[in-house]
Amino acid sequence: MSYVPMCLGNPGKKSYVPMCLKRKQDYKFFKINPMGTNKKLSIFIRKEFYHILRDRRTLLILLGMPAVLVLLFGFAISNEIKNADIGVLDYAQNDQSQRLTQRLSASEYFTLALPLHSTQEIEEAFRAGSIKMAVVLPPKFGEETARGLPGSLQLIADGTDPNTATTLSNYASAIIGDFLQEQQPLQQQPMVIQTEVRMLYNAGLKSVFMFVPGVMTVILMLVSAMMTSIAITREKEVGTMEVLLASPLPPPLIVIGKVIPYILLALANTAVILLLGTEVFGMPIRGNYALLWLECFLFVLTALSLGILISTRTDSQQVAMLFSLMVLMLPTILLSGFIFPIESMPLPLQVISNIIPAKWFIIILKDVMLKGGGMELVWQETLILLGMTVFFIALSVRSFNIRLA
Template identity: 55%
Template structure:
């Protein structure tokens, strides 16, 4: 046990002596979380929405049909009560609910105006704002068709309402994404480089013939990065709370457990990369191209997954970062518990188990 503790202590000393590693571990998280605190506008396609139709008359059905046939929206479900709106949002699939008032058609004919409430999930403020604008545009287009040849024009009033992020602060979207990138960077890339360095310098063989067992060597190499990744996660959450005034609505304990699960998943990926990399440069390139770019482009961090081509949507399902970002937004912004994110947690756990098993298998093969 003393040998193992000494080995872990050596790893910490090695990290703190390397200024480049220190910059990546502690400088990058702070710089990125500050730089990403601005908005990016994106188009939307095939966004899942729900309908709450109190009227259920010919006019509302016509409008709903017009919305469903557009390329921008896909009607996921119809709900019956306003109390169901929050439950629908917490499940994470639906991004907006269109609430048609009672006697919609009657009000439109009698009073020449009717109201549609557009309730959007503003955990992604750019998408929420875009959804509101697109729905309003479709309604205006419908009115133009109906008002042809009519002296007194009908008016449909749209009332946008943003939930979870009423001020549409873009930082609410970027904090979960940046946290995911940083944890992936520290856990996967740094771990793969650290283990590959030992092989490249020829010291891995020395470690393997030492009294320390092979699995202890790997645990000793990755333990410092677990510790440092947890510190980075805490720093990012504190920055988001005290600098950007971002609320954490859910359980901090659950947030911590989910973060540790994702860190272990990323560490397993780092070990897997190290088993197929002969040099540190190769490990870095595989980490950047194989992990970082998919995290940024295909995780839903910046670009809505529903707006991507179907092949990319399918590929995004095998990226752990996608599920972790859904979990983070659910806990931090919606205040959901495990009952709403159990599926994403189970998927992330399954991926973690798969990566660990594959990493151990590949690692043993390289030792033979």
């Protein structure tokens, strides 16, 4: 290593040859130990980790958010209804009606909250909020059916919450149907088509199976796109980006150095969510683990490319954050099919949902985790994500060059 000694301490020293007096070709000898790009990258990544570890808020979002979201969705926000309070108005008061009442309250879905004695009490109970559904059994309940005639009973549900009402009445209908079947096992019921419903891949219709892919998508989007776009714009805002760009670090290396820590964090978050999903909530992973991780990695790249694109178009952290929230997070939550089914959206929104990367990732996750599908099932969605990633990166490079020129 040839290195001219520093002369700040002894400027009078004669042997010192200032760098600029040397000939051009001497520079390469003078130039301090040519250090590998890898080493520079690792120095850069270490610096990035200092930033992340020293910012409490960032750290909280990065580490706390996934666990909180999964647990929140898992325990608090649930489409399944368990132990809903119901009331039974039993006009029949016979053997059959009591057995049905018992059957309903024995199921995990319903709890018999209070006996009802008149139609007026039903109204009052709903107003007071003490029941979610009322079952009205007519006088002589069960007698018609015993004679082979169609019988009837009434289910009254609280329409202010349509989803719950529909779910509850479906559960009740199913239980009542089973009950009637059992009462007359040998007797054929003429003119009645028995529909046997089987929910493939998610027999229990557990909402866990919906929200684990959804939460994973949101978290990966948050960490990869939002956090990186903020991290990159912070350097611009503070002014250090100028210094980095004026340094010998090639611009792609700056970007790679900035995103690698976030890739690692995003993958760590993926592991946490998968672990919580499978261990705490019993979500199955039926497909190939390697494929699952590969797809997660691909989505992380897609999100990163979006984050980079945002950071090339803005100079302030605040704009980057608002933009990420409005343009990335909201569609990811609302239009990806995570919370609202895409099939029930108006046509324009259905069309828009196609450009939301999250939509395709959720499809992939469900296919791989629930259906146990391989590449043959998800290759189209994978190609779409891949295409989007390439497109966003190309756009970023373009706007970066425009800025520079």
